Amino acid sequence: MMRWTCSERCLCALLDAYTETISTLEEMAEDRATRPDVASAASGFVKTLQSFDFFFGLRLALLLLAPVTPAMTAVQGSSQSVAANLSLAQRVREVILSQRNTFPRFWADVTSSAEGLGVDEPRLRRQRRPPKRLDQGAEPHQPATPQEHYKTVYVEAVDWMAAALANRFQTDDCALSMAERALLTADEEAVTTTAAFYQLDAQRLRLHTQMLVDVARERGTRLETLKDAAALLQDKPLRKVLPAADDLIRIILTAPATSCAAERTFSQVRRIKSWLRSTLGQERLNHAVMLAVHRERLEELDLETEVKEFVSQSSQRSNAFGRW
Structure with a gap:
């Protein structure tokens, strides 16, 4: 979990209730029913909240x-x-x-x-001289105010x-950014750099990316984002005609822009493989996690159509589930 000092919402909540927080801590420190260690900690928090150093750090x-x-x-x-x-x-x-x-x-x-x-x-802190091993004879700078x-x-x-x-x-993310620019614009420099980095055929990649841009122009679309290129290459015959562009977009899509989806997947594993499902196999677990993570896509499916397709794939299923 992210530390509260790194969360804007937590800092805003503290700032909005600054006076109330100090009052509550003071009551805890003065209440005789409070345990001594808790009262001491509350008193220390009050002194911290009332100091200008803390308030300045909070606003910064x-x-x-x-x-x-x-x-x-x-x-x-x-x-x-x-x-x-x-x-x-x-x-x-x-x-x-x-x-x-x-x-x-x-x-x-x-x-x-x-x-x-x-x-x-705000007050100036008491100035301390540097250690002798670091003191070269010159006076350290002392702020005047x-x-x-x-x-x-x-x-x-x-x-x-x-x-x-x-x-x-x-980091190497710049290489992915360069590859995306090569795919969307067929820029000469971007294509050359991308081909060298991923060890691709530069001449073929240059030709196929330029053709992809030309096809998009002929169809009246513009390749402004990676999503536009992916939608264009959904055409299977076009992917076969332009294999270098297809390989490049697969490389780009394989490397995720963030790790958020992977982190959510790990969070789902604990919920799915509980003690009630301790014998769940790896393959089935992977499928269950994918269904849980992409729940919005699952809800869009027509279950009756999926069941019909599942049953029609073999005669054994037809005998077991009947005809749909």
Whole structure:
């Protein structure tokens, strides 16, 4: 489960009930019926909530998570592609970096809110000299005001978040993004890079991707997303005519854009293979999990049609289930 400090909804809930939370903890700390360890912990939480450091960190976390939370929801969509997710991550990074120079506005808002909630005033921490092994003789920088100190913290957090996003998405996912661009646009550079990375015939791939784009144009459609290309290649004769394009789209679709579907599948296994189904075989378990995960597609099936097809596949089934 995600930690509450990384969840925007949890932080918003705490901020909305900040005064009430402090009052409740104070009552717990002062109540003689409360166990001593619980009362001590409640008293410590009160001091933490009333400190400006905690409140500043809370507001800063909300600022950084504001563009991240909707992006996290968007990338979990079943129709998302690698290229779309990489583009979304890049936009999130740009939004976060745009907040680097907005500290004066953020500081004014935080100090005003802290005053209204009764939070302690911002103070400079007692400065400590660095260890002798790190002291090169020069005096360390000392912030002159609390605002200067917290500005350093603010900029460091923004830069760390942007760097983490850049490092996280600079992987082989870029190769999948390049392959998607080659399939949708037949771009010369993208085709050459993709063929070299996946060890495909570059000349054949270049020809077949260009033909795929031409076929889409003749049919009055545009290959804007991976879903459009997959729909076009549903035509079996077209797949046989353009095998290189078919191989490429299979490679792209095999590598999922996110691991959300796989994680949901693992969650379903515990529910399906319980102690009542302890003898469930691997093949049947796989089928049951797929049915549970893609329940919305299962509900669209016509059961009578499926039963007729199942019974008609052999004479033994017809004798056992009768004619439909």
